[in-house]
Amino acid sequence: MNSVNTMNELNDLLNGQNVHVQLSVPQLVEKATLRGEAVLTSTGAVKVETGKYTGRSPKDKYVVVEDISKDKIDWGSVNQPISSEIFSSLYKKVVNYLKTKEELFVFNGFAGADKESRLSLQVINEYAWHNLFAHQLFIRPTQEELATHEAQFTIVYAPTFKADPAIDGTGSETFIIVSMEERIILIGGTEYAGEMKKSIFSIMNYLLPEQGILPMHCSANVGEKGDVALFFGLSGTGKTTLSADADRKLIGDDEHGWSDNGVFNIEGGCYAKAINLTRENEPQIFDAIRFGSVLENVVLDPETRMPDYENISLTENTRAAYPLQAIDNIVDPSVAGHPKTIIFLTADAFGVLPPISKLTKEQAMYHFLSGFTSKLAGTERGITSPQATFSTCFGSPFLPLPATVYAEMLGNKIDEHDAQVFLVNTGWTGGEYGVGSRMKLSYTRAMVRAALEGKLDNVETDRGSVFGLAIPKEVPGVPADVLNPRDAWSDSAAYDKKAQELANQFRENFNKFGSVSEDIISKGGPII
Numbered sequence: 001m002n003s004v005n006t007m008n009e010l011n012d013l014l015n016g017q018n019v020h021v022q023l024s025v026p027q028l029v030e031k032a033t034l035r036g037e038a039v040l041t042s043t044g045a046v047k048v049e050t051g052k053y054t055g056r057s058p059k060d061k062y063v064v065v066e067d068i069s070k071d072k073i074d075w076g077s078v079n080q081p082i083s084s085e086i087f088s089s090l091y092k093k094v095v096n097y098l099k100t101k102e103e104l105f106v107f108n109g110f111a112g113a114d115k116e117s118r119l120s121l122q123v124i125n126e127y128a129w130h131n132l133f134a135h136q137l138f139i140r141p142t143q144e145e146l147a148t149h150e151a152q153f154t155i156v157y158a159p160t161f162k163a164d165p166a167i168d169g170t171g172s173e174t175f176i177i178v179s180m181e182e183r184i185i186l187i188g189g190t191e192y193a194g195e196m197k198k199s200i201f202s203i204m205n206y207l208l209p210e211q212g213i214l215p216m217h218c219s220a221n222v223g224e225k226g227d228v229a230l231f232f233g234l235s236g237t238g239k240t241t242l243s244a245d246a247d248r249k250l251i252g253d254d255e256h257g258w259s260d261n262g263v264f265n266i267e268g269g270c271y272a273k274a275i276n277l278t279r280e281n282e283p284q285i286f287d288a289i290r291f292g293s294v295l296e297n298v299v300l301d302p303e304t305r306m307p308d309y310e311n312i313s314l315t316e317n318t319r320a321a322y323p324l325q326a327i328d329n330i331v332d333p334s335v336a337g338h339p340k341t342i343i344f345l346t347a348d349a350f351g352v353l354p355p356i357s358k359l360t361k362e363q364a365m366y367h368f369l370s371g372f373t374s375k376l377a378g379t380e381r382g383i384t385s386p387q388a389t390f391s392t393c394f395g396s397p398f399l400p401l402p403a404t405v406y407a408e409m410l411g412n413k414i415d416e417h418d419a420q421v422f423l424v425n426t427g428w429t430g431g432e433y434g435v436g437s438r439m440k441l442s443y444t445r446a447m448v449r450a451a452l453e454g455k456l457d458n459v460e461t462d463r464g465s466v467f468g469l470a471i472p473k474e475v476p477g478v479p480a481d482v483l484n485p486r487d488a489w490s491d492s493a494a495y496d497k498k499a500q501e502l503a504n505q506f507r508e509n510f511n512k513f514g515s516v517s518e519d520i521i522s523k524g525g526p527i528i
Contacts, residue, residue, distance in 0.1 A: 021106045025292040031128035042306045044291030050191040054315035060174040069180040074402045086169035097161045105131035108149045110139040113334040114264035122151035133193040136323045139268035153183045161188040206400040214258040214409040217395030219243035220251040222336045232394040233345030234373045238426045249331045265334030274318040277309040288326035338417040348427035349374035349386035351436045352499045356447040357469035364421040365407045366524025386433045388505045422451045430488045446477035466499040468527040
């Protein structure tokens with residue numbers, strides 16, 4: 001529970017004459033445009049700019065050291081400790097600062113579509129467009145639910161309040177501080193709205209395991225027969241593209257929980273990348289960007305106000321926020337049964353991993369903990385050749401607990417529900433980046449479709465030479481000569497050398513997991 005002082009300060013803030021509670025989408029759009037925070041686009045969406053911060057600030061994210069959580073948190077570079085004294089002082093400053101503002105905006109809603117485990121939340125914003133973002137990204141309550149709504153966690157967000165590191169004890173002017181005891185998320189010094197979304201996801205990653213629910217950074221869809229599929233993958237692996245299927249209904253595109261009842265979406269909306277967006281390639285996303293949606297850092301034509309999704313002069317991380325209901329082919333409410341198929345997506349620029357392979361439970365846990373993909377040459381300054389990238393559980397920045405907690409839960413869920421797990425490489429074949437070619441999307445779609453339809457459950461397989469992965473010998477609609485990556489290379493010795501290099505990087509990365517069972521390492525990792 002919140003301390004008496006914190007609750008009094010919060011109530012004092014909320015009782016001010018400058019507070020607008022639960023404004024509608026039209027009201028928030030109107031406020032955001034009249035206040036000069038946003039402009040209306042040709043699609044009806046509002047366009048905003050977030051200034052110097054066009055992405056998350058992970059180095060400015062902290063967790064308060066408190067008795068209730070200090071022995072549970074996986075402290076380190078992701079979960080940086082900060083004292084309760086620093087939090088309390090900064091919290092009071094932010095609250096007093098917000099009291100001076102002409103207007104404040106409050107949204108009450110939920111995280112988690114499963115009503116048995118959902119989190120009641122409250123979002124207090126200095127900006128109207130931030131409140132619109134919260135309205136679209138979180139789950140909106142009915143009038144009946146609103147009447148009895150009592151927040152379990154509160155976001156207090158003051159983007160124009162900048163911390164003084166010398167006085168306030170932060171690393172910079174920006175701060176994202178989570179207090180599990182006070183149940184407050186304090187954000188300041190950044191206008192990037194994604195900090196709200198990911199802070200709540202981090203909270204759910206802390207709370208849900210205590211209820212026996214596995215939180216997951218993945219997309220999910222369901223077929224006509226009720227067969228649920230999960231898609232895990234880092235940026236650039238094709239998660240959004242492959243989970244958007246005209247023959248399957250979308251449960252959600254980014255954050256889910258897996259309970260004893262099945263899978264549920266944590267969010268009420270989508271926060272899609274908008275770079276190079278076209279109706280041809282992403283029709284659902286393109287058409288969802290209409291009135292009430294928020295476009296972040298997308299450049300507009302100054303006269304027509306048509307979005308130019310190819311223009312990255314502000315940032316490559318352009319974004320579109322919209323409610324799930326803006327997409328036609330969805331499950332509403334966003335709950336479904338237990339997953340039949342789990343797909344790990346990776347874009348291997350080394351050309352080593354097979355385009356599709358079946359994983360044992362131990363391999364699934366190993367690759368889940370690894371969270372591998374590649375950074376390509378040219379994507380960041382100083383990168384001149386492909387580099388292995390590992391993000392634990394495909395969501396390292398959002399894990400408050402030790403990674404093994406989530407991996408063990410996944411292993412138990414796989415066993416309990418007999419889920420089939422596949423590793424799908426959407427990266428390179430026939431050689432590494434610069435030599436080989438990117439796997440054809442049509443082939444990847446055919447492989448994913450075969451996995452979802454159960455056509456790979458009992459097929460004959462080859463065992464991969466280095467990683468020990470079971471590679472199907474046949475997949476409908478896919479040439480057999482692309483299935484085994486070693487055969488696709490013109491020089492088998494060169495493949496073996498590159499495969500060994502990648503295997504060594506997997507092993508080196510895995511050394512950071514000190515408490516992983518020997519079975520996961522010996523049965524799940526590289527075998528040579």
